[in-house]
Amino acid sequence: MQVQLERVLEQVLARNPGEREFHQAVTEVFESLGPVLDRNPHYVDAAVLERLCEPERQIIFRVPWVDDAGQVRINRGFRVEFNSALGPYKGGLRFHPSVYLGIVKFLGFEQVFKNSLTGMPIGGGKGGSDFDPRGRSEGEVMRFCQSFMTELYRHIGEYTDVPAGDIGVGGREIGWLFGQYKRITNRYESGVITGKGVTWGGSLVRTEATGYGTVLFAERMLATRGLSFDGMRVVVSGAGNVAIHAIEKAQALGAHVVACSDSHGYVVDEAGIDLEVLRQVRDVERLPVAEYAARRPGAHYVPAARVWQVDAQVALPCATQNELDESDAKRLVDHGLLAVAEGANMPLTPEAVALVQSAGVLYAPGKAANAGGVATSALEMQQNASRDAWSFEHTEERLATIMARIHDNCAATAEEYGEPGNYVLGANIAGFTKVADAMIALGVV
Ligand SMILES: NC(=O)C1=CN([C@@H]2O[C@H](COP(=O)(O)OP(=O)(O)OC[C@H]3O[C@@H](n4cnc5c(N)ncnc54)[C@H](O)[C@@H]3O)[C@@H](O)[C@H]2O)C=CC1
Numbered sequence: 460m461q462v463q464l465e466r467v468l469e470q471v472l473a474r475n476p477g478e479r480e481f482h483q484a485v486t487e488v489f490e491s492l493g494p495v496l497d498r499n500p501h502y503v504d505a506a507v508l509e510r511l512c513e514p515e516r517q518i519i520f521r522v523p524w525v526d527d528a529g530q531v532r533i534n535r536g537f538r539v540e541f542n543s544a545l546g547p548y549k550g551g552l553r554f555h556p557s558v559y560l561g562i563v564k565f566l567g568f569e570q571v572f573k574n575s576l577t578g579m580p581i582g583g584g585k586g587g588s589d590f591d592p593r594g595r596s597e598g599e600v601m602r603f604c605q606s607f608m609t610e611l612y613r614h615i616g617e618y619t620d621v622p623a624g625d626i627g628v629g630g631r632e633i634g635w636l637f638g639q640y641k642r643i644t645n646r647y648e649s650g651v652i653t654g655k656g657v658t659w660g661g662s663l664v665r666t667e668a669t670g671y672g673t674v675l676f677a678e679r680m681l682a683t684r685g686l687s688f689d690g691m692r693v694v695v696s697g698a699g700n701v702a703i704h705a706i707e708k709a710q711a712l713g714a715h716v717v718a719c720s721d722s723h724g725y726v727v728d729e730a731g732i733d734l735e736v737l738r739q740v741r742d743v744e745r746l747p748v749a750e751y752a753a754r755r756p757g758a759h760y761v762p763a764a765r766v767w768q769v770d771a772q773v774a775l776p777c778a779t780q781n782e783l784d785e786s787d788a789k790r791l792v793d794h795g796l797l798a799v800a801e802g803a804n805m806p807l808t809p810e811a812v813a814l815v816q817s818a819g820v821l822y823a824p825g826k827a828a829n830a831g832g833v834a835t836s837a838l839e840m841q842q843n844a845s846r847d848a849w850s851f852e853h854t855e856e857r858l859a860t861i862m863a864r865i866h867d868n869c870a871a872t873a874e875e876y877g878e879p880g881n882y883v884l885g886a887n888i889a890g891f892t893k894v895a896d897a898m899i900a901l902g903v904v
Pocket residue numbers: 624625626627628629669696697698699700701702720721722723777778779780782802803804829830832833
């Protein structure tokens with residue numbers, strides 16, 4: 460089957476030229492699939508691999524808007540509806556200048572496996588734009604969101620495709636996107652988008668879910684070696700939604716979180732990150748993390764450098780793809796790294812993954828570790844469908860159960876395939892099998 464895998468991979472790379480991140484995500488998954496194809500040759504006969512790598516639909520559109528100076532601006536919008544074998548397409552929207560088709564496809568491809576792992580009835584998709592919200596006024600971002608939705612609305616729906624947030628798209632943007640959808644369609648279709656405000660159809664815990672879930676996954680993974688977060692020295696990258704809630708949950712479990720970052724540099728606070736200050740700086744005032752150091756005695760800021768210069772027992776990359784490379788990994792391993800859990804999507808380069816795995820470091824890939832966000836989006840859809848609103852405690856309990864199940868499923872699958880502790884193999888095979896079986900059951904579609 461190895462030959463088949465290599466042949467399909469070659470085809471995928473050739474058919475999608477220049478899409479570096481998509482190539483990386485597909486290669487990483489294919490590296491795990493040999494043993495499952497050996498046991499299930501019918502997946503090959505049914506061309507499941509070829510179908511999985513070809514999105515069901517790719518939508519690219521113009522997003523015109525007018526800036527505060529009256530100048531017309533044009534951005535490019537994307538929605539890649541990757542796979543709907545398990546349910547409506549589900550996945551976030553990213554607004555960042557680096558966004559192009561290759562990034563949206565890597566994220567959508569990962570999302571298919573991640574959503575399968577959640578055990579919820581959701582397919583995979585992703586979208587976004589090369590729009591850069593940094594430095595833009597509220598009015599500009601709102602007009603951009605409205606223009607983006609003016610095209611996107613015809614492609615989405617509760618039973619079709621359900622977007623949510625990602626980098627650059629938080630609760631504020633979801634509100635403007637949903638508001639425009641409602642206005643155009645004249646329908647209060649709550650289930651069309653998730654990450655909504657709790658007073659207008661959102662779910663408690665959705666905001667916290669990705670960061671909390673990542674730490675819950677890591678907690679269970681650490682427990683397999685008799686370890687816990689209590690007293691553990693933790694470094695987190697990013698200072699956005701996922702990072703802040705990962706810090707919050709890690710601290711609640713007794714961890715000592717000493718550093719976080721943004722795309723300009725990082726802050727170190729040996730007394731422990733003060734979340735109240737960080738939230739004020741990032742969430743309320745939307746300032747760079749440098750401002751945290753300016754307001755916190757004892758903290759210092761290091762510009763134009765990666766946070767992985769700081770020693771950590773547990774590393775939680777929660778910023779962006781390929782943000783931790785082989786040299787970062789080597790430094791961390793040489794200084795006592797015990798575990799990595801990915802809050803971000805594909806934050807470690809392939810070389811970094813190989814290095815931490817061969818050093819015996821516990822490593823949780825994003826498609827498993829950060830699946831709590833999309834799983835809680837599915838819980839939001841459940842509440843919308845039943846016109847209900849659950850308590851924080853109930854929803855958090857559901858999240859904890861889901862994360863435990865994902866962890867145990869990945870661990871058991873890795874063991875079944877002869878590589879105990881290999882969460883990459885476990886996540887890829889467990890995620891793949893469910894989607895592949897559904898695709899075969901649904902026929903050649
Ligand atoms: N929001 C969600 O529910 C989910 C998000 N993710 C992933 O988590 C990651 C973070 O997303 P959010 O927190 O939602 O976005 P966000 O926009 O709230 O925060 C992103 C953070 O990353 C930082 N950042 C961006 N590029 C960076 C770089 N090159 N170096 C250092 N820091 C950088 C930004 O400054 C910001 O602090 C992304 O990879 C996203 O795909 C994964 C699952 C769900």
